[in-house]
Amino acid sequence: MFLKPILSVLYLVTTICFSSVTSLSKHPILIVVSFDAFRYNFFTTETLPYMNLYRTKGTYAEYLTNVFPTKTFPNHHSIATGVYPEVHGVIGNSYYDSTLKKIVKISPEMYNYSEAVIPIWRWNEDQGDGRVSASFMWPGGDFTYQGKNITYSVTFQNGFDWKKRVDQTIKWILDPEKPANLIMLYFEEPDTHGHAFGPNSVIIKDLLAKLDNITGYLHQQLELNNLSDKVNVIQVSDHGMTAVTPPHFINITQYLKNGTYEWAGASPAIQIIPHGGFEDSIYTALKNASKQNGHFTVYAKSEYLDRWHYKNNPRSPPILVMAEQGYALDDLIISAPQYAKKYNFTLTNQSEFGVHGYDYIVDEMHPYFMAIGPRIKQQTKVDPFSTIDLFNLFCGILEIMPTKNNGTTKAADMVLANTSGKYSLGTILMMSVGGVLVALLLVSLAIVFTLIAIKRQQSITTTAALNKRFPQTFQNYIEAQHLLEPEDA
Ligand SMILES: *[C@@H]1O[C@H](CO)[C@@H](O)[C@H](O)[C@H]1NC(C)=O
Ligand SMILES: *[C@@H]1O[C@H](CO)[C@@H](O)[C@H](O)[C@H]1NC(C)=O
Ligand SMILES: *[C@@H]1O[C@H](CO)[C@@H](O)[C@H](O)[C@H]1NC(C)=O
Ligand SMILES: *[C@@H]1O[C@H](CO)[C@@H](O)[C@H](O)[C@H]1NC(C)=O
Ligand SMILES: *[C@@H]1O[C@H](CO)[C@@H](O)[C@H](O)[C@H]1NC(C)=O
Ligand SMILES: *[C@@H]1O[C@H](CO)[C@@H](O)[C@H](O)[C@H]1NC(C)=O
Ligand SMILES: *[C@@H]1O[C@H](CO)[C@@H](O)[C@H](O)[C@H]1NC(C)=O
Ligand SMILES: *[C@@H]1O[C@H](CO)[C@@H](O)[C@H](O)[C@H]1NC(C)=O
Ligand SMILES: *[C@@H]1O[C@H](CO)[C@@H](O)[C@H](O)[C@H]1NC(C)=O
Ligand SMILES: *[C@@H]1O[C@H](CO)[C@@H](O)[C@H](O)[C@H]1NC(C)=O
Ligand SMILES: *[C@@H]1O[C@H](CO)[C@@H](O)[C@H](O)[C@H]1NC(C)=O
Ligand SMILES: [Zn+2]
Secondary structure (H helix, E strand, C coil), X not given: CCHHHHHHHHXXXXXXXXXXXXXXXXXXXXXXXXXXXXXXXXXXXXCCHHHHHHHHHCEEECCEECCCCCCHHHHHHHHHHCCCHHHHCCCCCCEEECCCCEEECCCHHHHCCCCCCCCHHHHHHHCCCCCCEEEECCCCCCCCECCECCCEEECCCXXXXXXXXXXXXXXXXXXXXXXXXXXXXXXXXXXXXXXXXXXXXXXXXXXXXXXXXXXXXHHHHHHHCCCCCCEXXXXXXXXXXXXECHHHECCCHHHCCCCCEEEEEECCEEEEEECCCCHHHHHHXXXXXXXXXXXEEEEEHHHCCHHHCCXXXXXXXXXXXEECXXXXXXXXXXXXXXXXHHCCCCCXXXXXEEECXXXXXXXXXXXXXXXXXXXXXXXXXXXXXXXXXXXXXXHHHHCCCCCCCCCCCHHHHHHECCXXXXXXXXXXXXXXXXXXXXXXHHHHHHHHHHHHHHHHHCCCCHHHHHHHHCCHHHHHHHHHCCCCHHHHC
């Protein structure tokens, strides 16, 4: 019969057009990976074959400028929202709530500062049309925003198997019912061990090698699932880390009278909240002490630097004590012996601990940035840019309008591939071949449906007719692609 060659062509065409994937979001797909405390210059001190490979294949910046304080939660939320900590309200890893008279740590409350702040995962789903967001342990990713939860989220569990995080990410992308087009994927290293052993330790060297390995694993899984040319991967960190030894721990509470203040936060930035009536005496005592000591600075709220974008928020403390780079404060005096006990090492004056949270102009606080994927420029190094600009870049990749934020389009301008021209010869060829194939497919479909209509008139059910004539694999294939849907109409 003349039907057979047509079907062969149709089979070939659909195989070529659709073989690579079964079900994927129709929207651009983006994975944002964060390695907590991965310092920008680990690329020069460590051997990171996979990270170097994908970094140089795609686009990278030597470093990013992050937000103040260079702590985990403020920075992850600025990455996710494009606004400064004074706007999103996550002004520290903890803060003192003067109204409730308690210290607030990571919780829905911490992230529920303003209904006007919309993280990228919420914003992506808000654009509808089947967009689906996922968060694998991203700080704040499992909370409710604007009264809604995103489709997929996993709450933080320290030490959760890394490969399983990647496997779940791929599963979300391939989900037959609700394929994700945005996944926020978080790793708590090298931060967790970096605090206890310092960023120069062998333990951190090993962890960096493992993070390189998991980067390789992620890309291998994308390749195995034929997703490399469909998925954009951005890898960033929230901040770097610097080493501090016990002789550089400064006791600042010795200058304060017990019971006259509250404090929150952790080295190097301690928030001081004086009780009523003690504001001036505490500020004066600390200022005086800072002059004597010379390795920490004291700021009243009115003195916070404008460029920090940290002041204009009721959660910002009345006084901030900031250690100089390479120094730490009371909390490390307390936690250093706890680390030694937990990890079974002998605490000495040479023991190194990891600290971050200093001003973002401190070199060792800088995060890294690398990106690769169909919407990302290839083999490009871009100028350093601000963490705040990432939100607009995410929106550019996802092809959604950004919500109001503090970022510029600098990152998007530099990183996004120019899709309105400058096609390589290979791309043009592929597009022409693709065009011919699509045309063939449409023609074949038209013929098939005409034949089907004829068969129907002969009162043979379509499915029976198809089953009789078509190879079973083809049947399954066609059904999987919902190509029989028009028949229902
Ligand atoms: C968030 O804040 C709003 C307004 O203050 C409040 O109504 C709501 O219950 C809060 N939600 C959470 C999860 O804390
Ligand atoms: C969002 O998820 C939280 C935690 O699982 C749950 O308690 C809450 O009811 C959910 N809210 C909505 C609007 O689904
Ligand atoms: C990661 O390390 C494991 C264990 O050494 C190894 O089996 C695996 O092949 C590595 N993965 C990659 C992507 O190199
Ligand atoms: C990926 O594509 C190749 C070549 O087209 C195919 O053989 C393989 O089955 C595909 N793998 C998946 C997981 O779709
Ligand atoms: C450790 O450092 C402190 C402060 O510099 C010093 O007073 C102390 O003697 C040192 N201890 C040892 C064992 O070296
Ligand atoms: C700081 O010094 C004061 C006064 O000597 C002392 O009571 C306090 O325990 C010290 N703080 C720490 C964390 O060691
Ligand atoms: C400081 O005050 C707290 C509670 O008011 C009390 O438990 C603690 O013993 C006091 N510490 C000193 C060194 O006076
Ligand atoms: C300033 O510091 C010095 C040395 O610690 C101390 O003697 C003096 O009393 C302090 N002055 C005030 C106003 O706290
Ligand atoms: C802790 O370290 C000491 C000395 O290195 C060793 O003898 C001991 O077995 C270790 N204990 C644990 C629980 O690892
Ligand atoms: C940051 O963005 C918020 C929300 O759009 C706005 O209210 C605020 O004024 C902006 N801040 C700066 C410094 O641009
Ligand atoms: C994109 O490429 C086209 C054609 O080469 C060029 O005219 C246009 O200016 C480019 N746009 C950007 C943003 O680089
Ligand atoms: Zn962090």
